[in-house]
Amino acid sequence: MPQHRVELRFNDDSRDLQTHTNLSAIRTDGHGLWLAGDETATIEHLVPREGRYEGQRGFALADYVELPAGRDEEADIEGLARDDGWLWAVGSHSRKRRRVKSGEPHKARRRLATVLREENRFVLLRLPLVGEGTPDVRPVREDGERAAGILAGPGANLADMLADDPHLSPFLDIPGKDNGLDIEGIAVRGERVFIGLRGPVLRGWAVLLEIRPRAHRRDRLRLAEIPGGEGPGARYRKHFLNLRGLGVRDLCPHGDDLLILAGPSMDLDGPVRVVRWRGAMGPDGPAGAEVVPASDLEPVAEPPYGVGDDHPEGMTVLGDGSLMVVYDSPAPGRLTPEGGVYADVLPLA
Template structure:
């Protein structure tokens, strides 16, 4: 394993993007990255010894966010394919954290479930083929598009009203390949089986993205873990598998070789464990992965430990040979 520094500007460090990284993809010039506490995404350029020279982009400059530019979008996945950059929110509810030692206040917060509309988005941004920068013409599937299709789903519908960290519906990865969009779900995990949705979005006019055909569900035996991120690997997908609940636990990278275009259960013996990843206790949670052009795998961490924070205000990512 090697480590490489991702160096962010003052505004991103103030927004704590560098300590809340949730998604990463390689670009021809560096890395696309995003955190889950803002409504922005960033590009870092390789400088020779680190990724830096950051350029920040606001989602609201390209699409009309349902709750406006100030609310976070909880970006949990990035994908790059066919001249487009894709971004997905979690599409999930959240339960308030316990912050008070007063039992009544703590219990009240723990009973409060919040829906933030900016979390329920799927965005496709065109990229300039010469510079790789975003262009006008983005299209977005809004808050009711995906979850509206799933409302009556026998597997997923009952979990739409549960917060993500309570095994509720929670998108945490996206991969785009062969004209299909795959969304990896952190939850729900159904009796140990994780879920990956396969979609075929289409342009619907007026800046809108819609689903072109019925979605497909794939159930993967990840040993009780959910999908925390995913990326293409030729005719396969690499899945970052980790706990669905808010806890420390095993995290591994698993290769799923795509097969027939049908809904199916994928048993454990059809999944190859590529890496067992390190994780901390209350820190260093693997959240994003990207397959680099040289075949190595880069992993970024949410809540990085102090050892990952560099003197320049950057953060260290891990790079593995697989």
């Protein structure tokens, strides 16, 4: 159960866009919080004041990188990471099936047969940060030799990289909530980048991708060859984790360990748990990391979840070692009269 709750207060524009009810990613920067929702193409920053987080500033991704479908289409950001002066964000890279509207059975059949691909979902980007450790921290397009960069576009995005993968290619055209490809979570340490997959889950085994993005041009990233890598140019490595049938909902470094928020791959409420993969973020990574049994994944927290609401979507470790969790589709009791939403703070075992 949560130790306590903390209010995250958003401005009027974000409430109008329902960012506060669609939170999908969170990361602390030592002073404030970086957050993203899955219905916009922005990232938000809040600072602590009087026991809550407020003072929201929003940053449009299109101000720093060229998004494939422009600034007005959502990017479905499902993971944030911060490392060595960079802020990383990753889209879901998933297709989506249209929602069914009740009371319209004929239209519902057609909508269920319609699968959409939205190009802004297929992005991985990193932004230089300036002013870290202060309330005025912000991303910039350039900072000396550092420049914002994006991995996106036909043939360059992560989904296209998997086109011939023997495990994952059969799932690329399947919508995310149907156990198709669906990225949720990113963790970065130096040149190593872990990408979590909510789906597919393969006979109970979840998948993490490990990649090493590098600057290509001033505004572009490309993937470098990785030891033991797979695919064209050996540009990625797969890790299979026995999460007992669950997929990855978020990733967060904790020292040399990697915390994994595990939850359903499909449109279900639970179960949800946080597990620790020891040594995964260390300099050499864990031994025998390609296939990780459940016995090597230590349960450390169980965020609450609701029925039809309160879906844990993002987590970050706070300065005192506790875990903050944010929720998509928050229950009415999680919303505050001042336009905020409560995050949970849980102890880590």
